[in-house]
Amino acid sequence: MKLPTVALGLLLTGISLAKQHGFLKDNGDGTWIIGNDVWNMTQEKIYGSKLYYKDQELVGEATGHYVSYNGAASNLAWTDANIVKTGSNYIDIQFDAAEGEMHWVIFNGLAGAYQYFVNRALPVLGEFRTLWRLDNETFTSAYNADKDGVLPPLSEYAVSTKIQDETWKTPDEGYLTKYDWSGFVREQEYWGVYGENFGSWYLKQHPGKDYFNGDHLKQELMNHRESATGDVVQLNMIHGTHFQALSNDTLPNGKIWGPWLWYLNNGIKSDVSLRYNNEVNSWPYKWLSDASYRSRIASVTGKLVLSDGRPAAGAAVFLGDNHPNKTTLDMGSTYYYTTYADNDGSFRFTDVRTGVYALQAWSNGSPIGDITTTYLKNDINVSGPATSKLRLDKLTWSVPASDTVFQIGDFDRKSTGFAYSGGFGAGRVDNCPANLTYAVGSSETSDWCFAQNKIGTFRIAFPLPASNITSNNTSDALLTVSLAGYSQGTTVNIFCNDVRIGNLSSSGILSDPSLYRSGTVAGEWHQFEFPINGSRLKTSNTIDFRVASLSSSLWRGPIYDAIKLEWI
Incomplete structure (x- = not known):
């Protein structure tokens, strides 16, 4: 349901600048308004609501924006908000909760904001997510790299029979479930929800997905219709568990998820694609000065050759926990890098955070689809200035004769x-x-x-x-x-x-x-x-x-x- 339009000027009452760019307004009642001269949102203790863009309110009767972990019962409650950094054309707004800091980096004239979260006291995870629940009349369709189309209306749920785990059987003997709107997270350039005139998107630039848990085959729910309310859900599972057997990760103080770009537009996907390419060319972002974020080297490269003489062509290559005691899919405490080897077995990771890693590799099918073993090399020390390039010696992957x-x-x-x-x-x-x-x-x-x-x-x-x-x-x-x-x-x-x-x-x-x-x-x-x-x-x-x-x-x-x- 759409709410009546409220003029932007009414929301900015009390802000002194004649032409307002990024801003934070404290309402004095435990709520704040953030935004710029393109969009603005009211942030309450838990939920971000009253999202205005192009003179239209986009949350309506839905829940809005929030952050939660290990299920909806653990929503983060914001206690304070401050502008912690100001650049020539942006501000970084930090919302504080007991578990950590949610940042909105708002650039002048940008329809949306860059977002990132800094851990301070999250428990062992499990699930950690940010998300929007938006107006179901404005946003009628959803997109990710695996599925694009109209979301089933709430009325379709009403005439179907629930059979299990957010799954219904329809009168025509088909199935209706939110999980059809899932995808492989590291294959996504962007995903979101859209309608005739509006779109709301998450852009996850490559190679800036190192904060995700899991490996190449990490899957997550991305968009869906909320069956209980009809809300359109734009889901950002930055530490997800929907398709895993195990996920129990102890997180270091200071771990950063993000940044990613939350982006508003007219609902046209080609515009989002152009914006995505711009984000790739801007990575890593110069405006984020956190020491752990800046401490990275240009590349880690190597070449994998099987002991029978064949190159490890097309192999899945993973840089993750040193001396691992978890599978690559179940890792999630720190930062993780994925790539695939070229035809000659060569591989390359770019913009890798400093640290000590283990390298793993496994067959990704033909021409080495007969290989049943996994390659492992521990104690890979990634260090040095930002221009450093770590070149590993030729790596021999021992495979048994078959x-x-x-x-x-x-x-x-x-x-x-x-x-x-x-x-x-x-x-x-x-x-x-x-x-x-x-x-x-x-x-x-x-x-x-x-x-x-x-x-x-x-x-x-x-x-x-x-x-x-x-x-x-x-x-x-x-x-x-x-x-x-x-x-x-x-x-x-x-x-x-x-x-x-x-x-x-x-x-x-x-x-x-x-x-x-x-x-x-x-x-x-x-x-x-x-x-x-x-x-x-x-x-x-x-x-x-x-x-x-x-x-x-x-x-x-x-x-x-x-x-x-x-x-x-």
Whole structure:
């Protein structure tokens, strides 16, 4: 619902400058007004409301802007606000809460503001976010790199049946869920909500995403319709957990999330794209003088070569916690850098904060999609002046020799290539059959389904030459099963020629919500090895993945990455 327009001049009563640029006005009642001569917002103890731009109020009956952690029950309450820095064309306004400082850097004439948060006393996280809840008549559509379109109206929720976790079944047997509006955070240039005349956006310039937790496959909810109120939600999960099994991060005093640009416009995405390119060219921002932010070097480069002589072409490369005790997806205490190797194995990180890191790398698919191991190099000391360039020696990635019998899919921690994989879609696993047979030598990768969630059997049928099968000299084999994700409740028993060799179950695998929250590509990665006694193998063989039990909840089970059988 739109509120009546209030002239900007009324809001600026009591501010002395004839032409006002960035400003902070203390109302004396525990509220403040911030903005410039383009936009302004009233900040209350918790919520930022009454957002005016182009003489229109954009929050309406929605909640507005706020900051919270570990769920909405822990909203930050602002106790004070001050201008802590003034430049020739901007001001930096700091709002204080017990947990830390929220900054709005407002430039003259800019429709929006740069934002960043400095930790002072946040608890172990979990979830930390900033967000806007905006007027649902003004903002009718949402955009991120994975999905663009009209948000479902609140009326559609009213006629649908809720089945689980913010997910509804519609009268036409489809599904309605906010999780369809998720995305891979490090692939985003910008995201936001928009309508016919207005848009509200977050711009996250590359490489300025080092404050995010997680690795290349970090996914987060980005936009949605709030099912209870109809508010349009522009979500900024700067430390998110929506698609992870674990996230318990102790945060150092002074950690900075951001800065990012919150940007208002006429709703045209091409304008946002142009603005994004401008932000990339301006990174790192010269106006932020925090010592830890400024303490960075120009680049860290290196070249990865496999021990079998191949370059680590296309490998996912990650710079993160030194001597890690968490997976790369679950890291989140400090700062993290992601890139991909070139065809010759060369990689490059730019604008890296000083510190001591570990470098990790893993296959991102062809041409090294057969590699099951992860490269790790600890104690990488990033130090020196801003112009420094750290060049690592040629790095040799030790990989075992492999005598492969068959492989289904590439080892890349994703379900890419399998049937129905790709993007976000509630209930996509419903399309996967209860039973399928993959015939080695004739089936295609796309004949295997990305996930398994019905009582039945996924079978791999494969022949072996008679020369491999003798009574006196039979080699043992190793079955490697890599999961791109796993949602607990479904148990899959694994058989070789009807002899059980292992299982995939909740008792041994941490659960992530990806499969039941619209994910079809990745969640938490897991890899398992199952030895097979050579005496069990014949000239004609089967490996079965048999679902032994199902959760009473929908869409639980494994998301497959790759399966490989090799002689050992």
